[in-house]
Amino acid sequence: MISEKDVKYAASLSRIHLSDEEAKPLTKDLEKILHYVEKLQKLDVSKVEPTSHVLPIKNVYREDKVRSSLSQEEALKIAVEKIKGSYKVPKVIE
């Protein structure tokens, strides 16, 4: 069983603000999804090799070579606000 509290917690982890009206239907949806996962968990996978990647490939490397980076100007183009060559964000002190 999934509660509205679980949904709000998951939302807070993703920095999403949910009103009560929004949380209610999402709780139902998530409940359905988890029911489906429950079904999947009943499948016998004892003979299936576990995998963590969708393609049967491994060891895709690059050599340790330096390539040019973006310029500071280019890098800061996507900044909402910038200051002294850096991205400016609200003060964060934990």
Next chain:
Amino acid sequence: MNRVPIGTKSGLVYKMTIENKQFDTVIGLEVHLQLKTQSKIFCGCANNFGAEANSQVCPVCLGLPGSLPVLNKKVLEYAVKIGLALNCKINSYIKFDRKNYYYPDLPKAYQISQYDFPVCYQGFVLVPQESSTVKKVGITRAHIEEDAGKLIHDNENNCSLVDYNRTGTPLLEIVTEPDLRSAQEAYDYLQILKLTLQYLDVSDCDMEKGSLRCDANISIRPVGETKLGVKTELKNMNSFRAVKAALTFEENRQTQVVKAGGKITQETRLWDEAKQMSITMRSKEEAHDYRYFPDPDLTPFQVDSSVIEQIRKSLPELPVDKWERIKKEYGLNDYDAWILVSSPEIAAFFEECAKLHTNYKNICNWISGSLMQEINSRKLSLGDLRITPRRLVELILKAEDGTLSNLVAKDVFRYALETDKSIDEIIQEKGLAQVSDSVTLEKIVDEIITQNENAVRQIKNGDEKPLGFLVGQAMKKTQGKANPKKIGEILKRRIIDA
């Protein structure tokens, strides 16, 4: 393949024998090590410290949509190298996972790390103790991950500044078992770990620059208890000494809390170096929920056993092994040998000298004395100085055969650091050869005797104490060049035997 989930640690039971001790202290350390590759871990941006802010970033560093991280081969190679040096097993199946959290220094909102299949697991480090026993510290795991960006807090503008140059710097996180039992043991472990890493030449290991960082977990429990107590995590220590101070502070704090009938809260505490105390940063209620899952951007990895063997064979002799060998091979004591081993360059320099001259103890004295003094006071490394093993041995021979007094030999040594001239040339040029010819020395003694009537009288009356003073006067007169032994002999003959 071996699944090594984070957070499953088994503890050893170990009893402290300190009098009236009610509690044992249990410590585990996490070291984050920046690996000194040319390029970053998942992209081709340069991996170096001190560049202009946000000038070493690319779409991968910034987590832009459509960018694809690809593992730097060297990072995996270094991780295996370190793992082998720490006696770890190398996993036959290696994968990367996403560790999810929101913070401005992490543009993707996840850090690429390793969760349950780290590169290295189940190792140990042997730490020589003062009591000439050896402490075995278990290594739970060592895994590869990427560093985050750097935040600078700007009070003036009431904001924070983000520099993403550091994102994607390759890190190896080395986690110990909760095997350490005191702040001193933690300190000793860190020293050995750092030295080992320096021998491997895989990192700058500079805590001030942040290329080696250490967090500590500490708990206490009643003596005899086998279950681990509630731990606190200590962060923000920027030197090994600070780690030791923070652990000592926390050990005392926890003991006081428990003795007063209180309970330890699981929390993260920040060390304040200026105040020499730690403060609560976040409690367990606010603890992160990282929701790890496999990163589909990166393929799994498998290091061939032949490659592992190749890396194993390329490992240099490690500090503790070298220490044991140097003690045995050159008949040096623990302390002397340890000083030589404390830097791979110094140890190599010593062994080069030892090929040319067999008075090993004297070579060691010169290296641990004059040479290390100069290196430390000039803040240089051995390679910056012009002294070579051959020239140091030439100098030592001149001091041993009496051509140079020890005092003057030290002057010659300082000259030798600054020129490429041979020791003979320096001695000649500066007129520094020790004066041992008797005619000259007799003349000097004549002068000393007439100039120091009181001292001479005292000696004649049977008090030999002023003899040393007179020898000193002769040395002063000759700028240290007179052979002090001969001066002493002549003085005795002229004053006492006369």
